[in-house]
Amino acid sequence: MAQARLDAGSARERTALSWTRSALNIAATGVLIARFGFTAHFDAVGVASAGAMAVIALVTWRHGRSLYRDRGIAPTRAVPQARALVLLTATTCLIAIAALIVTVAL
Amino acid sequence: MAQACRFAAGALASGLNPAAHSPDLWNEASQNPLKAGQMRWGLGSGGDVTERRVSDESKPAGRDATRPHTRSRLLSRSLEHELEQTGTDPDPRFTFANERTFLAWNRTALALIAAGLAAAQFLKFNLHGLRLVIAVPLIVLGAVLAFASYFHWEDSERAMRLQQPLRYSWMPRALTGGITVVAGCGAILAVIDRLVH
Numbered sequence: 001m002a003q004a005r006l007d008a009g010s011a012r013e014r015t016a017l018s019w020t021r022s023a024l025n026i027a028a029t030g031v032l033i034a035r036f037g038f039t040a041h042f043d044a045v046g047v048a049s050a051g052a053m054a055v056i057a058l059v060t061w062r063h064g065r066s067l068y069r070d071r072g073i074a075p076t077r078a079v080p081q082a083r084a085l086v087l088l089t090a091t092t093c094l095i096a097i098a099a100l101i102v103t104v105a106l
Numbered sequence: 107m108a109q110a111c112r113f114a115a116g117a118l119a120s121g122l123n124p125a126a127h128s129p130d131l132w133n134e135a136s137q138n139p140l141k142a143g144q145m146r147w148g149l150g151s152g153g154d155v156t157e158r159r160v161s162d163e164s165k166p167a168g169r170d171a172t173r174p175h176t177r178s179r180l181l182s183r184s185l186e187h188e189l190e191q192t193g194t195d196p197d198p199r200f201t202f203a204n205e206r207t208f209l210a211w212n213r214t215a216l217a218l219i220a221a222g223l224a225a226a227q228f229l230k231f232n233l234h235g236l237r238l239v240i241a242v243p244l245i246v247l248g249a250v251l252a253f254a255s256y257f258h259w260e261d262s263e264r265a266m267r268l269q270q271p272l273r274y275s276w277m278p279r280a281l282t283g284g285i286t287v288v289a290g291c292g293a294i295l296a297v298i299d300r301l302v303h
Contacts, residue, residue, distance in 0.1 A: 011198070014202070028220070036226070089255070
């Protein structure tokens with residue numbers, strides 16, 4: 001039982017770290033799009049998507065932290081994060097569209 | 107296929123629960139609800155398990171009947187509630203693992219998009235448009251994987267809550283195939299570009 005509780009605690013921690021990595025990834029891709037947007041003289045798209053992605057990265061990071069806090073040290077149940085994951089998916093698709101615009105403009 | 111799915115589900119469960127090393131775990135689970143509740147709920151208290159199992163009697167049994175189309179309600183709160191009301195809470199470790207798998211796919215998708223951007227920026231072909239042949243498929247593959255990973259997450263979450271076998275995903279195959287094709291095209295284009303000019 002103690003082992004299972006420890007497992008659940010570690011799983012919760014791994015999940016929180018995974019959220020942090022996702023946030024960092026979004027921030028890094030934002031920097032890349034802004035940088036290449038400038039190269040393509042497509043400043044508006046670059047600045048807009050970089051700003052949006054900075055905000056999204058921050059929100060993702062905070063969501064991961066709040067999940068980590070809410071789930072407790074040894075969680076016995078976990079609420080499926082359907083809405084957050086839909087938003088993350090939508091964001092990634094929008095990032096892909098911004099990346100396509102910058103790529104074609106380069 | 108069904109056998110393979112059962113094995114995958116058994117492997118997932120046995121990795122986390124020392125008492126469940128049989129690949130037939132999920133089979134057993136569907137035949138004996140109370141035992142299933144105890145097995146899948148390594149962390150909950152006994153009373154909690156029975157209490158939750160009572161409401162399980164009214165759940166429909168068929169896979170297709172219990173997996174409605176949710177695409178039109180993706181952004182509403184009802185999706186989250188609907189998922190929470192489906193079946194019984196699995197062991198939280200399974201939910202966490204499923205969430206991490208989704209996040210890992212999402213990062214993979216972002217990495218593909220970043221790789222596409224970098225290819226567009228740094229590849230120097232004599233024929234300027236050729237770099238798009240490498241960059242655009244990578245970005246599109248990233249978008250498709252990001253999109254598909256959500257549905258795979260939802261499907262797995264529902265299957266776990268209904269104590270059904272997990273389904274295999276086509277995404278690893280798409281990723282491998284996509285990267286191989288793009289790399290092959292890159293190599294061929296590089297040679298042709300050099301020969302022509």
